[in-house]
Amino acid sequence: MDAAELILALVLAVLVNVVILCFVIEAAVKNALADDRVFQSKVRAPRDASPIQSRRVGGRPT
Numbered sequence: 001m002d003a004a005e006l007i008l009a010l011v012l013a014v015l016v017n018v019v020i021l022c023f024v025i026e027a028a029v030k031n032a033l034a035d036d037r038v039f040q041s042k043v044r045a046p047r048d049a050s051p052i053q054s055r056r057v058g059g060r061p062t
Helices: 003-049
Strands: none
Touching: none
16 A cells, blocks of 8 residues: 555545534534523423513513
8 A cells, every 4th residue: 555545545534534523513513402492491481480570670560
């Protein structure tokens, strides 16, 4: 195996790894966004169900 074949094999291996890494990162971002949506809905739900309404800056109830 000469140097050109070795370089070509290394470049091909790097490109394949970059493509795989892109798919892994994309899946991780999608999962993180889905988890964040679930977390935000859990955090927001008790406040929406509360009988106490949020107050404006002036201290008057909305």
